[in-house]
Amino acid sequence: MSDILDRARARVLDEGSGLAEADILEILRLPDEALPELLQLAHDVRMKWCGPEVEVEGIVSLKTGGCPEDCHFCSQSGLFASPVRAVWLDIPSLVEAARQTAATGASEFCIVAAVRGPDKRLMEQMRAGVAAIREAVDIQVAASLGMLSQEQVDDLVDMGVHRYNHNLETCRSYFPNVVTTHSWEERWETLRMVRESGMEVCCGGILGLGETVEQRAEFAAQLAELDPHEVPLNFLNPRPGTPLGDRPVVEGKDALRAIAAFRLAMPRTILRYAGGREITLGDLGTRDGLLGGINAVIVGNYLTTLGRPATADLELLADLKMPVKSLSATF
């Protein structure tokens, strides 16, 4: 066993403390031969500090496209020649999407909008939509609406939104290469307000944006400092018309190494498979990740792209004897 895996076992598995940045970097640099042992350690950490349950979530786009920001990976920016057009989801369709998500056994339903931050119209749509879902569907409602003011944070709490997603996307040092219309610090400020409000903080990012392995370690350490309730881990799915549209996808073993490294950085967090896993890892890699630190999944489709059928993921979880986290367990 390598020294870093010995140290990780003692610090993370035995004590429940996350690895620091330098150790995360060593993990990310482990050779392919060490990958099975690394994934087993990350799985042991997940089982010890989180348990066998898997949190299942569905997501839907309430407002698609036409975003004024220039996140270079995103097909919903209005600044790029992307084929994605602006469209709004009506409230009955939103409720139906929540109902279909709940039917999979999911405990979470996240409403997402492609905006810099919500305006009055969007907040009114949210209030009506969340109320309609809470009346008709037994599921926890989360939201992802970009950067918030304190008043908007308070409004979301008042609506009953229990978790707020706002991804930092990448590490602080690389962020200006990915987004120029706002700063990493502005995102951090929204996350600070969300935490203080009592809503659960959901914050992750995308791997494969062109960051170095050192910056990947930096990102994991910065997320660990934030200590979010949930970390959604995306892998770049290069979108036509975006500045990152021609980037290669993350190599499968690098993705698995990253999953394990993020788990060892944050032993107690909900580490969720999000977008891009289908093209980066495929079916076999998806299984390996669930046995390498992942303990949550987004099922079904994403915001503008399609995912595996929910049944495929649920069958895989049953095969792995990983129970779906029930709604009652989330309170």
Add this chain to the structure above:
Amino acid sequence: MFCDRCGLPAADGDHTGCAAARAMEPPRFCARCRRRMKVQVVPTGWTATCVEHGVRTG
């Protein structure tokens, strides 16, 4: 006819990559008129609307 992923004429060039990508993407262009469609993706499906040629679902 047009490729419903990239919007270029279906008979021109190689759209094998587009066809492969479409397994994990909804259509973006109307295959009949090349208009960009309004596309709504939900957890269990998608709806694509061309102002001229109507709605496709998947």
